[in-house]
Amino acid sequence: MSANRPSEQLIRDARESDLPEILAIHNDAIAETTAIWDTEPVDLPERLAWWQARTAGGFPVLVAEIDGAVAGYASYGQWRPKSGYRFTVENSVYVADRFHRRGIATALLTELLARAERAGTVHAVIAAIESSNTTSIKLHEKFGFRTVGVLPEVGHKFGEWMGLTLMQLTLGTTELANADHDSVTSRR
Numbered sequence: 001m002s003a004n005r006p007s008e009q010l011i012r013d014a015r016e017s018d019l020p021e022i023l024a025i026h027n028d029a030i031a032e033t034t035a036i037w038d039t040e041p042v043d044l045p046e047r048l049a050w051w052q053a054r055t056a057g058g059f060p061v062l063v064a065e066i067d068g069a070v071a072g073y074a075s076y077g078q079w080r081p082k083s084g085y086r087f088t089v090e091n092s093v094y095v096a097d098r099f100h101r102r103g104i105a106t107a108l109l110t111e112l113l114a115r116a117e118r119a120g121t122v123h124a125v126i127a128a129i130e131s132s133n134t135t136s137i138k139l140h141e142k143f144g145f146r147t148v149g150v151l152p153e154v155g156h157k158f159g160e161w162m163g164l165t166l167m168q169l170t171l172g173t174t175e176l177a178n179a180d181h182d183s184v185t186s187r188r
């Protein structure tokens with residue numbers, strides 16, 4: 001790359017061939033941070049199953065590509081499995097250490113939220129963030145997410161209790177539920 005030429009950044013849908021790089025970013029976050037509450041690394045079949053499930057469910061999995069490398073990824077999926085939660089998703093965003101503070105998470109979240117708006121099936125977006133992760137809290141605040149709850153001491157990693165800060169962004173899709181034709185239309 002020429003010193004005078006800025007790096008090319010491309011936000012695009014993830015492909016199966018991106019999964020080894022996504023896996024590396026994911027496992028770094030497991031090993032080095034409290035962003036993911038696993039303690040053991042995952043393997044490629046786990047990431048493949050995750051990507052396939054997200055894609056089959058119509059949910060986006062995006063990557064930021066810089067000079068041919070996957071610099072970060074972002075996705076959302078249904079927040080909780082019961083059907084009453086079908087208009088609520090939980091998002092996630094991870095950027096490789098060497099690409100931090102270059103606006104990559106911002107670019108990924110911008111496109112992810114645009115996808116959520118366009119999908120027409122997303123009313124609320126939840127970010128569940130370890131409470132000391134002020135970087136991620138600030139990032140989400142930039143997009144209008146607001147803290148709606150804090151669960152103290154619900155996790156434990158690296159020998160310490162972790163709290164979970166729940167942030168929410170409600171999209172302007174209030175007509176969604178009215179247009180929804182499900183089998184249960186009234187309650188007793």
Ligand SMILES: CC(C)(COP(=O)(O)OP(=O)(O)OC[C@H]1O[C@@H](n2cnc3c(N)ncnc32)[C@H](O)[C@@H]1OP(=O)(O)O)[C@@H](O)C(=O)NCCC(=O)NCCS
Nearest residue numbers: 035093094095100101102103104105106129135136138139
């Ligand atoms: C959180 C994370 C995704 C941010 O990625 P990034 O590409 O560095 O973020 P950006 O460069 O787009 O910065 C976005 C905003 O985040 C905040 N931010 C980013 N890095 C920060 C830092 N070191 N300190 C304080 N705020 C920071 C700022 O508000 C920044 O906006 P600004 O540049 O306009 O001030 C990245 O640090 C990361 O992957 N961390 C580990 C995994 C993680 O915590 N994921 C989120 C799980 S909920």
